[in-house]
Amino acid sequence: MKTLRNALVPLAILPFKNTIHAQKKDSIPQKVMAFVTDKFPQTRDFNVEFTQLTPYQYSSQLHDADLPDNKVKNFQQVKANANIYFIKNRKWMFSTALQYRFTGMELENPISVFSEERGTKENFHYHSETFSVTHFSKLFNKVAIYSANVSVDGSDKHFERFRGMLTGSIVLKANAKTKMTLGVAVIVDPSAQVPALPIFTYENKFNNGWVADIILPKKVMIRKDIFLNGRISLGTEMDNTSFYIYQSDKTYEYRQLEINSGATYEHHLGGNFIGTFKTGLRMTPNARLFEKQESFKDYIFKAKYDPSFYFNIGISYNPFGKPRK
Incomplete structure (x- = not known):
C-alpha cells in the first residue's frame, strides 16, 4: 500500500513554508512561522538537482506472468x-508549484513494457503544475491551517491527469524546543491507493545540538548545524x-516508491x-504500470528492484528568503 501517495504530502503543506517569507504582519505567531520554515527546507523557491544510481538487478511480472530477470545498468x-x-x-494565500523531471535509464536487456521498439535506453519527461489556496484560522484556540490545491501533470507529448487535494492541520x-502539528489530507484522484492520509510533523531540539525532524509519512531525520554555514541530516x-x-x-502511468536512507x-x-x-542506499519496494483510466491496484506490470546506492547534487535559489552571509 506504500506508493506515490507519500510524496504528495509535501505538496499539500508546501504553502505553509512560503507564507513565512512573504507575510510581514504576524497574523500567525512568529514561533509557529519559524517552525514551518525549518520543517521544509527541501521545498525551496527554485531548485535544480541531479541523481545518479549505481547498477541494480530487478525481477518483474507482466499480466501476472514472470519475465526474465533484468538489470538497470x-x-x-x-x-x-x-x-x-x-x-x-x-488570512489567505495563493501559490503555485511547477515541477519538471527527466528520467533516463539503460537496461541490460530490452523490455517492451517501456517501449514498443524494445530498446535498452529509455528517456521519459514528466511535468506537473499545482495551484493552491491556503487559509489560516483558529481551532480550539490553536493555529489551524487549511489548504486546497488542484494540479495537472503530463509528459512531453500530452497533459494527462487532473488531481485535487484538501488538507487541514492544527x-x-x-x-523554543518542541514543535508539533497534526492533520489530514484528502486526495481527490481516482488512481490514488487511499482516499485520505494522516499528516504528523514533529521537531525537537536536543541539548547536544541535534534536532529530530519528522514528517510522517514523508521522512524521519535527525540534523545538526556544522561548520559555519553547513548542516548535516541523517535518516x-x-x-x-x-x-x-x-x-x-x-x-x-508508471509509478514507483523510493525509500532513501543516508546522509544529506x-x-x-x-x-x-x-x-x-545526498548519498545513501535506495530501496524501491513498489513499482507498477497501469492504464491511466485505471487505479494503481489494477496494474499490468510490476517490478521488484534490488537496493542500490544513490548520489544526488543540487542547488537552490531562494530570493524570498533572508540572505546568508
Whole structure:
C-alpha cells in the first residue's frame, strides 16, 4: 500500500513554508512561522538537482506472468521545481508549484513494457503544475491551517491527469524546543491507493545540538548545524518516480516508491544560494504500470528492484528568503 501517495504530502503543506517569507504582519505567531520554515527546507523557491544510481538487478511480472530477470545498468534523473506564491491578505494565500523531471535509464536487456521498439535506453519527461489556496484560522484556540490545491501533470507529448487535494492541520505545540502539528489530507484522484492520509510533523531540539525532524509519512531525520554555514541530516525519506508511457494507442502511468536512507549535507553558498549533496542506499519496494483510466491496484506490470546506492547534487535559489552571509 506504500506508493506515490507519500510524496504528495509535501505538496499539500508546501504553502505553509512560503507564507513565512512573504507575510510581514504576524497574523500567525512568529514561533509557529519559524517552525514551518525549518520543517521544509527541501521545498525551496527554485531548485535544480541531479541523481545518479549505481547498477541494480530487478525481477518483474507482466499480466501476472514472470519475465526474465533484468538489470538497470544506468539510472539518471534531473529535477527542477519552482514555488511561486502570492498573498491576498493575512488570512489567505495563493501559490503555485511547477515541477519538471527527466528520467533516463539503460537496461541490460530490452523490455517492451517501456517501449514498443524494445530498446535498452529509455528517456521519459514528466511535468506537473499545482495551484493552491491556503487559509489560516483558529481551532480550539490553536493555529489551524487549511489548504486546497488542484494540479495537472503530463509528459512531453500530452497533459494527462487532473488531481485535487484538501488538507487541514492544527499546531499542537510550538515553543523554543518542541514543535508539533497534526492533520489530514484528502486526495481527490481516482488512481490514488487511499482516499485520505494522516499528516504528523514533529521537531525537537536536543541539548547536544541535534534536532529530530519528522514528517510522517514523508521522512524521519535527525540534523545538526556544522561548520559555519553547513548542516548535516541523517535518516530516511520517501520519494517517487512517475511518468507516462504510450503504446498501441493507449496511455499508461508508471509509478514507483523510493525509500532513501543516508546522509544529506547542505551548505549556504552566499546570498540566497544553497548547495546540497545526498548519498545513501535506495530501496524501491513498489513499482507498477497501469492504464491511466485505471487505479494503481489494477496494474499490468510490476517490478521488484534490488537496493542500490544513490548520489544526488543540487542547488537552490531562494530570493524570498533572508540572505546568508
